[in-house]
Amino acid sequence: QVQLVQSGAEVKKPGSSVKVSCTVSGGTFGRHAISWVRQAPGQGLEWMGGIIPIFGTTNYAQKFQGRVTITADKSTTTAYMELSSLRSEDTAVYYCARGGDGGGIGFYYYVDVWGNGTTVTVSS
């Protein structure tokens, strides 16, 4: 069964950067899109961006353009999300999320498997 295991909680200072990892096991890493979705305390879900590892192509929400970088290492089946210039509003749980295949062969950005979540706290 597919599992997405994320790195541990982080506490960061405003203005710094954070890099969260997501290791995929039990599936075919390159054949699904990987998204990063965040959830601020008591709030809803927000899609930040994604990558298709087999192609290396990335897509980002305009809101995060220039501040977020998503990468993937096929050799270790690990995806990464780096967010820079952190501010207090970036305090959230960050999820990596595997995109579904639509019931066939394809790269879609609905999520069929979620990571366990990484809490990032930004505080001075």
Next chain:
Amino acid sequence: DIVMTQSPDSLPVSLGERATINCKSSQSVLFSSNNKNYLAWYQQKSGQPPKLLIYWASTREFGVPDRFSGSGSGTDFTLTISSLQAEDVAVYYCQQYYSIPYSFGQGTKVEIK
């Protein structure tokens, strides 16, 4: 950007009764070339990551109980829980995966009346 708006924000339902959640997109998420609606539904229980229930607006994910069903097309969608069980207490989200950013609705909290 496509804005997803759910209604209601909160939904108290008696056990065994029907729960209906609406989701409206600010523009159509129906892709004409394959006639598919790029709309998914998720369930999130307290302290857990979300869980996929429905994709393509009406295709139930493997293992999801058949009391959950999705319907709708274009800009108007519905998630129905035909007979609410205690374990269905959660927040439910719709998401469009038609265009970037792949936005979510604000969530609907389903609770027992």
